[in-house]
Amino acid sequence: QPFWHQSFSFPIGENPSDAILAKIILDFSKYFGFEDRQLIAFKHEDKEHHHFHIVANRLDSFGANAVKTTNNYKKTNQFCRIIEKK
Numbered sequence: 001q002p003f004w005h006q007s008f009s010f011p012i013g014e015n016p017s018d019a020i021l022a023k024i025i026l027d028f029s030k031y032f033g034f035e036d037r038q039l040i041a042f043k044h045e046d047k048e049h050h051h052f053h054i055v056a057n058r059l060d061s062f063g064a065n066a067v068k069t070t071n072n073y074k075k076t077n078q079f080c081r082i083i084e085k086k
Contacts, residue, residue: 002059004032004067006076009051021052024083028054031079033067036060 008024010016016024025041028034034056043052058066 004056004058006054007051009049012049015050
């Protein structure tokens with residue numbers, strides 16, 4: 001797949017600031033290797049809990065070198081634990 005879609009949810013009642021969301025997005029891009037790729041993030045409040053989405057280009061500007069997604073569920077869980085501790 002040429003892109004990665006990730007969503008992050010917060011417990012009901014937790015409302016992180018835009019600055020915190022920006023930090024999480026930056027940390028995500030570094031952790032998963034998207035720091036030099038196109039990425040868009042957006043938040044919305046259509047449910048009881050606050051959440052946001054990240055959509056990132058897995059390909060470089062030449063259409064190659066995809067960011068690997070092997071075992072990404074494990075890496076995503078690790079990332080979430082790191083962010084929770086911060």
